[in-house]
Amino acid sequence: MVNVLFFAGLKELFGKERMSVEAGGLTIHELKSKFLSSHLESLDQAMTAINEEYADDAVVVKDGDTVAFIPPVSGG
Amino acid sequence: MDKMFWLTAEPIDSNEVIKKVVRPEAGAISTFIGVAREFTYGKRTLFLEYEAYVPMAEKQLSRIGSEISSRWPEARTAIAHRTGRLDISDVAVAIAVSTPHRDDAFQASRYAIERIKEIVPIWKRENWEDGTEWVGSQKEDVSYKDQLPKEEEIERG
Numbered sequence: 729m730v731n732v733l734f735f736a737g738l739k740e741l742f743g744k745e746r747m748s749v750e751a752g753g754l755t756i757h758e759l760k761s762k763f764l765s766s767h768l769e770s771l772d773q774a775m776t777a778i779n780e781e782y783a784d785d786a787v788v789v790k791d792g793d794t795v796a797f798i799p800p801v802s803g804g
Numbered sequence: 805m806d807k808m809f810w811l812t813a814e815p816i817d818s819n820e821v822i823k824k825v826v827r828p829e830a831g832a833i834s835t836f837i838g839v840a841r842e843f844t845y846g847k848r849t850l851f852l853e854y855e856a857y858v859p860m861a862e863k864q865l866s867r868i869g870s871e872i873s874s875r876w877p878e879a880r881t882a883i884a885h886r887t888g889r890l891d892i893s894d895v896a897v898a899i900a901v902s903t904p905h906r907d908d909a910f911q912a913s914r915y916a917i918e919r920i921k922e923i924v925p926i927w928k929r930e931n932w933e934d935g936t937e938w939v940g941s942q943k944e945d946v947s948y949k950d951q952l953p954k955e956e957e958i959e960r961g
Binding site: 740 | 838854855856857859860861863885896897917920921922923924925926927928929938939940
């Protein structure tokens with residue numbers, strides 16, 4: 729299983745802060761299309777992190793990974 | 805606390821951040837303190853809330869410290885960022901950079917705050933008199949669709 733995390737506006741949009749999906753072996757792009765297609769446009773505005781490091785849509789995830797969707801940040 | 809880069813749900817004491825970079829080699833310490841603003845273009849904020857992906861945010865702050873060290877090798881950097889609810893004028897972020905001479909300290913502290921606004925997973929929720937809003941999250945005025953901003957794209961002051 730792959731852990732998925734949502735933050736800020738995305739957390740409100742999906743109505744949850746985490747979920748688990750059977751996405752081992754899929755790219756981030758495929759994970760989004762297969763499991764999160766209800767809000768693809770908002771996800772495409774976000775950056776993605778795998779295990780706390782930024783990654784692009786072509787990277788393949790494996791079981792046990794944590795994928796976080798990072799909407800445009802506003803710290804500082 | 806031995807950390808040079810950290811998030812905290814408690815009020816930030818700027819002096820604690822400054823102390824982290826004090827050393828005999830330094831002739832200058834530049835600080836940047838970001839605080840909760842009450843009025844933004846006439847609109848009144850009652851309070852702010854900061855949410856963070858804490859472990860990754862601390863890693864990214866540390867990465868900013870490494871970027872500063874590669875650009876200004878003699879710099880030492882410490883950064884603290886608040887999470888949770890902040891009242892007006894509360895410290896949201898405190899940055900301290902020490903260097904042998906002042907010019908580098910000014911440049912590096914500026915670099916740190918600009919970089920925080922690009923790569924550190926922290927989100928500000930404005931609580932206005934008439935509603936709430938995640939800043940930057942739903943307005944689609946900032947898009948990271950193409951790529952993460954690169955270090956080289958930040959002007960070196």
